[in-house]
Amino acid sequence: MSILIxxxxxxxxxxxxxxxxxxxxxxxxxxxxxxxxxxxxxxVFVGLDTELAAHGEPKDGRHPLPPVEALQAAARRWGxxxxxxxxxxxxxxxxxxxxxxxxxxxxxxxxVRLLDGxxxxxxxxxxxxxxxxxxxxxxGVTLDGGHLxxxxxDGAAAHPGVLLDARAAERYAGEVExxxxxxxxxxxxxxAPTTDNLRGGRFLPADELSRRFEAVGVRAGVxxxxxxxxxxxxxxxxxxxxxxxxxxxxYPGSWSQWSNHDDRxxxxxxxx
Numbered sequence: 013m014s015i016l017i018x019x020x021x022x023x024x025x026x027x028x029x030x031x032x033x034x035x036x037x038x039x040x041x042x043x044x045x046x047x048x049x050x051x052x053x054x055x056v057f058v059g060l061d062t063e064l065a066a067h068g069e070p071k072d073g074r075h076p077l078p079p080v081e082a083l084q085a086a087a088r089r090w091g092x093x094x095x096x097x098x099x100x101x102x103x104x105x106x107x108x109x110x111x112x113x114x115x116x117x118x119x120x121x122x123x124v125r126l127l128d129g130x131x132x133x134x135x136x137x138x139x140x141x142x143x144x145x146x147x148x149x150x151x152g153v154t155l156d157g158g159h160l161x162x163x164x165x166d167g168a169a170a171h172p173g174v175l176l177d178a179r180a181a182e183r184y185a186g187e188v189e190x191x192x193x194x195x196x197x198x199x200x201x202x203x204a205p206t207t208d209n210l211r212g213g214r215f216l217p218a219d220e221l222s223r224r225f226e227a228v229g230v231r232a233g234v235x236x237x238x239x240x241x242x243x244x245x246x247x248x249x250x251x252x253x254x255x256x257x258x259x260x261x262x263y264p265g266s267w268s269q270w271s272n273h274d275d276r277x278x279x280x281x282x283x284x
Contacts (some may be wrong), residue, residue: 073269091148101127114247173235186280
């Protein structure tokens, strides 16, 4: 199944497509006001903090995976039924929408794609917008977890292959840390900022993504996993790896979990 859909492909799509608006910013206000001001026709707003994550102790991380039952209830509120095609988008290069893509794929939906370029690309292609809220008829989708690979904190500590850190390079190096209790990275992890997967708000072509990841050690037959601050933009890294032809596991707890465990070592600097 393709990871991406282009605006013209979405405009020409036949059959039922459920559209999810997942606008969100780390530390910023919820994206609901932006959604109400203008969104793809029929799109349902998805709250990343409230619907795409659970809430627990700091040692669980900022955005733990939600229980499957809660995700299923949310997906039904969004109007998703078994067999539906789903397209998620945002206004930030799919950095937030990829969390919805990953979660729904992890929970067993096959036909889930990201709108490449998001809201901006849609408007640039002449796509219409509508304002106000959309409350769809509830769906009846059935979800279960485990369809995409994950690792936990111990798996990150003993990862046998390539562990990618998808945060900004300065956070990886420990030069700044705006939100988590410690600065640095998981020892052995390689810096591969998520933003480098994009050009002009769209994913790089598959061959360029492949060269990018091969440059940091990703190869066929080598286990790959990705983490970020809290498991959100790392889902974007997993999507980019998939476009490039590599399967990767997600570490959902990510740095927000690792840095809240005093017994876990921290590395700094620009090398693993």
